[in-house]
Amino acid sequence: MIFLERGDLRLAQHDEQIFALDIGTRSVVGLVARFNQEGQLEIAATVAEEHATRAMLDGQIHDVSLVADVIRKVKTRLESKTGPLRKVAVAAAGRSLKTVRARVDRNIQGERVTRDVVLALELTAVQQAERHLQELTPDASRYHCVGYTVVHYSLDDSVIGSLEDQIGLKASVEIIATFLPRVVIDSLQMALERADLEMAALTLEPIAAINALIPPSMRKLNLVLVDIGAGTSDIALTAEGTVVAYGMVPVAGDEITEALSQRHLLDFPDAEQLKRRLMTEEHVEFNDVLGMGYSMPARDVIESIQEEVRSLATQISYEIFKLNQKAPAAVMLVGGGSQTPMLGPLLAAELKLPKERVAIRGTDAIKQLAEQHEALSGPQAVTPIGIALAALQHPVSSVAIHVNGKSLRLFEFRQITVGDCLIAADVEIRKLHGRPGLALSVEVQGELKVIRGTLGTPAQLLLNGQPAKLDDIVQHGDELEVIGGVSGVDASAVIGDLLPPHLLPEPLSILFRGETHMLPARLLMNGELATTDTHLTDRAKISVERPTTVDHVLQALPDLQAYERELLDLPHSFAITLDGESVTMPHTPYEIMLNDLPATLDTAVQSGDTLHFGATPDPHYTVRFFYDDSLHPGQAIGVICNNRPINLEGPRPPIYLNGKPAGMDDLVRDGDSLIFKPQSPHTSDGADTPEWQPVVSDLFRYIRIEDERPPGALDLKLSVNALPATFMTPIKHGDLIIMQWV
Structure with a gap:
C-alpha cells in the first residue's frame, strides 16, 4: 500500500525516476530506480549513511534535526549521480501499529465492474476500518491510516482473484487497514521537510517487504515475513492467497548490540561493528572502553549473547503464534537484524519447525528486480527495494495544507473538509466557539438557584483568506487560519446577592457578662459559618439558622476571647502516662451556666436568657x-x-x-x-x-x-x-x- 500526493497518482511511469528512502534505527538507505519496459525495477544509484548518534530508537525518530542531517547527506550524494531530487517515497516502521479488518459490499446490478469502482470499494472499506478503530480506541484521532492490504475480493459472495471487468449482482472487498500514531508520521514528515524533500508516498515497512518477497501467487501458503531492524521486528503473515495479519515486536538488533556492549565493556558503535563481524569471521579482535585488547573465537562471543538472542527469538515466535494461532509453514527473515548469529535456528526451535524452514532472504529473492546491485544486496536491502516497488501499488492521494502556518498532510479517503483539517491540527472543534462563562449553581434553603456567566464569542475560520464553514471542502495547498473565539466571564456573586438582610430571621437577644447581645441568624455555606460578603462557590449549599444552642451563641458572641474560643476545642479529659500506660481522667476545661443552671454546648437557648462561660481551674492531683x-x-x-x-x-x-x-x-x-x-x-x-x-x-x-x-x-x-x-x-x-x- 502506498500513499501519493493528489495529482501524482502515477508516481512512477516506465522510465520515470523513483526516489525511495528507508529511514531505519541504525542507518538511512536511499536509492534511485526506474521501471523498465518489462515492468522490472532497475537501480540507478544507492547510498547508505549510518546515524552518528542514537537519533532513532525502536523505529521512532527521537531527534528530528539529526535524522534530517543524515537524510540530507544521502540526498546530496544521490543527486551528484542522478540529478535533483525533490519527491520521495518512504516507509514507517511498524512500532505501535494497529490493524483493523473491514468488509464492504456494493450492489452492481449486473453492470461491469470498472477500476474506479474497485478503488471506491477499497477506500470505503478503509473508512469503515477507521470507524471500527474509533469504536475500539478512545484516542483514534491520534492515529493515521498508513496502508491497507486487500484480503480478498468477492463477487456474489464467492471469492475471486480480481473484480475488474467482472459482471454480477454484488461486489465485495475485505481489507486489513494499518494505523500508526500521528507522532510517527509527523516526525517523519518534519525530518523530510528539513532535508528539503516532499513526502510523495508513504507505506509501512512490512507491507513494502512482503510486496517485494511474497508475490500474490505465493500467498496461498501460510508464510511469515519478519523484518528485523535495529529497533523493531515487523511481522506479516500470508494465507489463503492474501496477507492476513500484521504485527510488531519492539525488540530487534539493538538488544543484541546492547548485550555485546554490556558483556564485553564496549562502546555501542564498537559493539555494533563486532556483531556484524561475527557472521563472517571465525576469529575477532576488539578493544574495550578501558583500552584492553581481546582476541577471541567468534563462537565464544556468540555464546556470550545466546541468552539475548534466544529472548529475541522467543518474543518473535510468541507474536507469530498470537497472530497465526499455529506454527506457519515457513518463515522468511529480512532486515539487518536477521543476520544475528543463531537467530534462525533458535526461532525454528521456538516454532517447532525444521531449521531449513526459517531462512534469511535477500534481494536475490526479489523477482521484480531486473538485476542485482553490488551495493544494495542482502536481507538489509529488501525493505528499501520494496518501498520503490510499492510505488505502483494501489495509490491513495493525499493533500498538503497549512493550518495557522503549520504544515499538515491528510490522506484522502474521502473529500477533506475544514473540520478534518482542524482535527488533524489538534484544534478542538468544540473549543472553536468561545466558551460561555461558567455558571454558579447554588442551593439556598433547599431551593436551586443558577447565576449565569456571560456568553463567549465565536471563532473565525478563514480558508485562503475567505470566511469558511466546517464542512467546506479543502484543496491541495490551501491555507486555513483559525482565530479563536473569546470566552465569557465566569459567574461571581456573594451570599448577600441571594439573601439580602431583610429576608433573614430576627436576631436572638442574650445577656452575657452584663451586656445584652443581639445575635443575627447564622449564615452557613456547606456547613461552615459565612457572612453576606462571602463569595459563592459552585454547588454550594446555603442555609440560614437562628442560634438555637449554647454552642451557636458562643460561636457568634463578639466578646469571647481567643483563648476562650480555644477552650471549646480542647479535649474533655486529663491524661497522664503511668508506668508506660495512658491513664485518662474526665475534666471539662470550661464551665457553662444558663440562667444560673449548669448547661452544655447542646443546651437550647431562647431570647432573654443569661449565659455565663469561663475556664475551669486545672485539676489538683498529687502523686499520692x-x-x-x-x-x-x-x-x-x-x-x-x-x-x-x-x-x-x-x-x-x-x-x-x-x-x-x-x-x-x-x-x-x-x-x-x-x-x-x-x-x-x-x-x-x-x-x-x-x-x-x-x-x-x-x-x-x-x-x-x-x-x-x-x-x-x-x-x-x-x-x-x-x-x-x-x-x-x-x-x-x-x-x-x-x-x-x-
Whole structure:
C-alpha cells in the first residue's frame, strides 16, 4: 500500500525516476530506480549513511534535526549521480501499529465492474476500518491510516482473484487497514521537510517487504515475513492467497548490540561493528572502553549473547503464534537484524519447525528486480527495494495544507473538509466557539438557584483568506487560519446577592457578662459559618439558622476571647502516662451556666436568657492520688534473731515524675509521666536505682537488745550463721543471727 500526493497518482511511469528512502534505527538507505519496459525495477544509484548518534530508537525518530542531517547527506550524494531530487517515497516502521479488518459490499446490478469502482470499494472499506478503530480506541484521532492490504475480493459472495471487468449482482472487498500514531508520521514528515524533500508516498515497512518477497501467487501458503531492524521486528503473515495479519515486536538488533556492549565493556558503535563481524569471521579482535585488547573465537562471543538472542527469538515466535494461532509453514527473515548469529535456528526451535524452514532472504529473492546491485544486496536491502516497488501499488492521494502556518498532510479517503483539517491540527472543534462563562449553581434553603456567566464569542475560520464553514471542502495547498473565539466571564456573586438582610430571621437577644447581645441568624455555606460578603462557590449549599444552642451563641458572641474560643476545642479529659500506660481522667476545661443552671454546648437557648462561660481551674492531683501500696510493695527479707523470726522491710522503689525523683505530695499536671515500677540500674532516663543490702544493725529497728542486757554485762557478742559478725555484717533471707551479752 502506498500513499501519493493528489495529482501524482502515477508516481512512477516506465522510465520515470523513483526516489525511495528507508529511514531505519541504525542507518538511512536511499536509492534511485526506474521501471523498465518489462515492468522490472532497475537501480540507478544507492547510498547508505549510518546515524552518528542514537537519533532513532525502536523505529521512532527521537531527534528530528539529526535524522534530517543524515537524510540530507544521502540526498546530496544521490543527486551528484542522478540529478535533483525533490519527491520521495518512504516507509514507517511498524512500532505501535494497529490493524483493523473491514468488509464492504456494493450492489452492481449486473453492470461491469470498472477500476474506479474497485478503488471506491477499497477506500470505503478503509473508512469503515477507521470507524471500527474509533469504536475500539478512545484516542483514534491520534492515529493515521498508513496502508491497507486487500484480503480478498468477492463477487456474489464467492471469492475471486480480481473484480475488474467482472459482471454480477454484488461486489465485495475485505481489507486489513494499518494505523500508526500521528507522532510517527509527523516526525517523519518534519525530518523530510528539513532535508528539503516532499513526502510523495508513504507505506509501512512490512507491507513494502512482503510486496517485494511474497508475490500474490505465493500467498496461498501460510508464510511469515519478519523484518528485523535495529529497533523493531515487523511481522506479516500470508494465507489463503492474501496477507492476513500484521504485527510488531519492539525488540530487534539493538538488544543484541546492547548485550555485546554490556558483556564485553564496549562502546555501542564498537559493539555494533563486532556483531556484524561475527557472521563472517571465525576469529575477532576488539578493544574495550578501558583500552584492553581481546582476541577471541567468534563462537565464544556468540555464546556470550545466546541468552539475548534466544529472548529475541522467543518474543518473535510468541507474536507469530498470537497472530497465526499455529506454527506457519515457513518463515522468511529480512532486515539487518536477521543476520544475528543463531537467530534462525533458535526461532525454528521456538516454532517447532525444521531449521531449513526459517531462512534469511535477500534481494536475490526479489523477482521484480531486473538485476542485482553490488551495493544494495542482502536481507538489509529488501525493505528499501520494496518501498520503490510499492510505488505502483494501489495509490491513495493525499493533500498538503497549512493550518495557522503549520504544515499538515491528510490522506484522502474521502473529500477533506475544514473540520478534518482542524482535527488533524489538534484544534478542538468544540473549543472553536468561545466558551460561555461558567455558571454558579447554588442551593439556598433547599431551593436551586443558577447565576449565569456571560456568553463567549465565536471563532473565525478563514480558508485562503475567505470566511469558511466546517464542512467546506479543502484543496491541495490551501491555507486555513483559525482565530479563536473569546470566552465569557465566569459567574461571581456573594451570599448577600441571594439573601439580602431583610429576608433573614430576627436576631436572638442574650445577656452575657452584663451586656445584652443581639445575635443575627447564622449564615452557613456547606456547613461552615459565612457572612453576606462571602463569595459563592459552585454547588454550594446555603442555609440560614437562628442560634438555637449554647454552642451557636458562643460561636457568634463578639466578646469571647481567643483563648476562650480555644477552650471549646480542647479535649474533655486529663491524661497522664503511668508506668508506660495512658491513664485518662474526665475534666471539662470550661464551665457553662444558663440562667444560673449548669448547661452544655447542646443546651437550647431562647431570647432573654443569661449565659455565663469561663475556664475551669486545672485539676489538683498529687502523686499520692495515683500511688497504690498493694501494687508497689517494698523489698523485705526474713531472718531469725535469738530464736525470734523477724521480717526486715527495705526502702520502697523511688518515684519518678517526668524523669526526676518525686515525693508523694508533688503536683501532677496534664500530660505528665509517672514511674512507680522498680527500674533496673541505669534506667533510660539516666537515674541509678540503688540495690538494698541489709546489715546486722538494721535489726535494732525491730528488737530492743539493750533491754535484755544482764547486770554486769559489758560487751555484745554477734554471730551470723555461727560465724563472728559485726554491726555492718550483711545479712540475707533465712540467716540465723545470735546476739549475746558477755
